[in-house]
Amino acid sequence: MPRESGDGSFLRRLNHVAVLRSLHDMESATLAGLARQAQISRATAEGIMEILLRDGWAEELTAGSSEGQRGRPARRFAFRAAAGHVAGVSIGASRMVGKVADLSGQIVATATESVPADLPSADRLAAIVRLVERATAAAGLAPGDLTAVGIGTTGVIDGEGRVVKSVVLGDWTGVPLQAELTARLPVPVLVENDMRLAVLAEHWLGAARGRQNVLYLHTGSRIGLGLLFGGVPYRGSHAAAGELGGQRSSRWAAFHHVMDYAMSVDPGELRAPSQAALFAMDRAREGDEKAAAAVESFANALAEGLVTLVTPLDPELVVIGGSLAQAGELLVEPIRRHLGGVSLYAPEVLASELGGDAVCLGAVRYTLNHAERLLFSS
Structure with a gap:
């Protein structure tokens, strides 16, 4: 039975999220299809869609003509992935890679930076910020336009994004990486171990x-x-x-x-x-x-x-x-x-x-997961 939003703001938010998630998960959809998927009435779906169109989260697709078709074709809509972007960064000893993706996971820009293996941590932090700025600029964006930045780095990373121990980068142990980068970038920063991000990327796009x-x-x-x-x-x-x-x-x-x-x-x-x-x-x-x-x-x-x-x-x-x-x-x-x-x-x-892109792509996926939790939270 369709779920009507009623007058409660909580129910309205539930219905809004249900339509947005359904739109995100489908290549395109009609109002009737969204209503079925979200278990709400068509009228409620139509009202929510107008809000999503107004706020830039959805786009109406151009109706195609079909020979012999009678009547006006049903309106079709799609999730507007370009409404938001995330960045992922992999930190290697001598090479760092940054990628920017839209909310569908499509990579829209890539930048790389070569650094000395013995680069001091303060200079490495500055290089990471520089890399994020270059990658976002290549995508026609500024760092503040991102939803979040994900960082993949070698070492044991605790729950607060601190490098507890690193045997690869000599000046990296003890660096509060998430806090340092959050202070330097205008958006939330997430930090995770590079090997966990690599296997996440293989699960998303690769052999797994x-x-x-x-x-x-x-x-x-x-x-x-x-x-x-x-x-x-x-x-x-x-x-x-x-x-x-x-x-x-x-x-x-x-x-x-x-x-x-x-x-x-x-x-x-x-x-x-x-x-x-x-x-x-x-x-x-x-x-x-x-x-x-x-x-x-x-x-x-x-x-x-x-x-x-x-x-x-x-x-x-x-x-x-x-x-x-x-x-x-x-x-x-x-x-x-x-x-x-x-x-x-x-x-x-x-x-x-995925080769050498595994860690950076894993950082993108990790950050997309964060963005989706924010987008679809009730």
Whole structure:
């Protein structure tokens, strides 16, 4: 039975939110369709729609003509995603990325900033603000036009957006990141761990679409982990879920295989672990059997570490992300094979579809979730 708004302001607000949410969730809708979806009368839906049109939250679509159609076509409406925007920022040691999206999640602008890895925290904070300003300007906006800004950063992040500990950025531990950026930007700022945002992005747009229980393994200059349970990133009791070690680069012994190979082939070149892995992967693609064996040993060592997580957590999917995921099946297939041989219920293993954009896109999605909670709150 249709729900009428009556005279109460609370019921009017409930009906308003119901129509707005229905419009947001549908590509387009008629008044009759919105009334059914929101369980209100058509007259109530029409009154609310006039308010949404006036306030810029909805737009009326141009009626198309259909041959043989009789009578006036029903008016159709759509959610106006450009009525609001959010920004997401990923903070890497030497590279930061900022993206601006409308309320449908469409990316409308991207900006990047290169910084020294040893940049002092005060200068890094200034660079983040500068990046947000450049990204919003590229979208034809000012920072104050945003609904909120989401920040993805390495380290343990507490509930107030403070960096409790960071082993990647030396001058980052203890920085009250959310408070510092809130003081510098004219809109709310949200802060979350980068690996949790990466797995959120894969669930939104990447390899984990439609999956509920996912383990995301970041492979690159460090090893990181993101966990998704029931479609929601898992933070743990102390927001430290996914932190795999206390060493500065969070490296696993798995890199020894590719480092030994790189040194044996090119002893005059000193390479970081991730660079050695990429070197071995490139040589393996060219048909070097020793390189292929080193890469497979590297992948098997990663898989052995994953077993200790896969067995108790029972994920349906493992996503391999980070810079080394560009190797694709060269890295993924040995991990898949190893887990298949030892797991009672072997998860599917896929390479990330988002690459280096995962953290920034996760920050966008995290901030969109915040914007939608505000927009659809009763």
